[in-house]
Amino acid sequence: xxxxxxxxxxxxxxxxxxxxxxxxxxxxxxxxxxxxxxxxxxxxxxxxxxxxxxxxxxxxxxxxxxxxxxxxxxxxxxxxxxxxxxxxxxxxxxxxxxxxxxxxxxxxxxxxxxxxxxxxxxxxxxxxxxxxxxxxxxxxxxxxxxxxxxxxxxxxxxxxxxxxxxxxxxxxxxxxxxxxxxxxxxxxxxxxxxxxxxxxxxxxxxxxxxxxxxxxxxxxxxxxxxxxxxxxxxxxxx
Amino acid sequence: xxxxxxxxxxxxxxxxxxxxxxxxxxxxxxxxxxxxxxxxxxxxxxxxxxxxx
Numbered sequence: 001x002x003x004x005x006x007x008x009x010x011x012x013x014x015x016x017x018x019x020x021x022x023x024x025x026x027x028x029x030x031x032x033x034x035x036x037x038x039x040x041x042x043x044x045x046x047x048x049x050x051x052x053x054x055x056x057x058x059x060x061x062x063x064x065x066x067x068x069x070x071x072x073x074x075x076x077x078x079x080x081x082x083x084x085x086x087x088x089x090x091x092x093x094x095x096x097x098x099x100x101x102x103x104x105x106x107x108x109x110x111x112x113x114x115x116x117x118x119x120x121x122x123x124x125x126x127x128x129x130x131x132x133x134x135x136x137x138x139x140x141x142x143x144x145x146x147x148x149x150x151x152x153x154x155x156x157x158x159x160x161x162x163x164x165x166x167x168x169x170x171x172x173x174x175x176x177x178x179x180x181x182x183x184x185x186x187x188x189x190x191x192x193x194x195x196x197x198x199x200x201x202x203x204x205x206x207x208x209x210x211x212x213x214x215x216x217x218x219x220x221x222x223x224x225x226x227x228x229x230x231x232x233x234x235x236x237x238x
Numbered sequence: 239x240x241x242x243x244x245x246x247x248x249x250x251x252x253x254x255x256x257x258x259x260x261x262x263x264x265x266x267x268x269x270x271x272x273x274x275x276x277x278x279x280x281x282x283x284x285x286x287x288x289x290x291x
Contacts (some may be wrong), residue, residue, distance in 0.1 A: 013264070017257075020246060028246065043239050043242050044239075044241050045244055046242050047241070047242055047245045047246075049245060050245060050249055053243075054249065089256075090256075093252060093253070093256055097248065097249050100245070100248050103244045104241050104244060104245045104248075105245070107241065108241055124242075158240065165257065174243070183248075201252070203253075203256065203257070203260070204262055207260060210260065210263055210264060210267065213267055214263075214267055217267060217274065218269050218275055221270070221274060224274060224277055224278065224281075226282065227281065231281070231284075234288055
């Protein structure tokens with residue numbers, strides 16, 4: 001029957017949150033005050049440290065969503081679908097930020113906000129896939145049915161990851177392949193990628209735990225209502 | 239410089255909005271949990287009263 005559920009660990013979340021915010025703060029400080037100013041583009045080049053970090057996590061999230069989706073299809077355990085759901089949400093945020101920061105950089109570098117260049121187009125397709133996955137999730141009530149459909153779709157959507165990664169090499173475009181950077185720039189870029197990855201991993205874990213908890217509460221509510229119904233039937237029959 | 243600050247602000251605001259959403263969901267879940275616990279407490283009392291009667 002119904003068992004009391006563990007309470008949320010909000011102080012623990014707040015503690016983890018402060019550590020993550022500190023790490024991201026250090027990364028942003030390095031970007032603004034330590035990384036040297038690039039000779040051609042000037043200060044705007046500093047967008048790259050954020051752009052690369054969010055773009056990388058956007059791709060990683062799609063891999064996680066499809067891998068956990070595949071694990072759900074094999075085991076039928078909703079825990080895996082919660083991971084897939086959380087990765088899709090965080091991935092859509094990263095993908096949207098990639099497009100926004102990339103667009104701002106493009107405006108300064110190429111004089112246009114958008115061009116139908118292979119890397120940009122495949123990145124837009126990736127964001128649309130995330131949006132589609134989230135829309136489908138919200139439109140199906142049955143958790144197992146929604147998990148089944150989204151797992152299959154995530155496995156199909158992951159095909160866009162190599163396209164985004166290799167678009168600059170396979171097709172002719174204007175997006176930089178791997179721009180030359182000095183040692184300090186590379187270190188700052190690495191710190192930025194690691195810090196933002198920790199931030200987004202933290203958000204993914206937080207969301208996954210929430211989805212687990214919501215499912216347990218829903219089951220308990222259901223079992224509690226069933227118990228009440230049984231008791232009222234028993235009382236009526238007496 | 240303005241473009242740079244705008245890019246980082248967009249990222250900051252986007253992430254903060256998502257964190258706020260997670261926080262609100264956490265609060266809602268805690269409320270549901272409390273209601274469920276209260277309901278359980280009531281039914282336990284009901285059973286005790288019935289057994290006593």
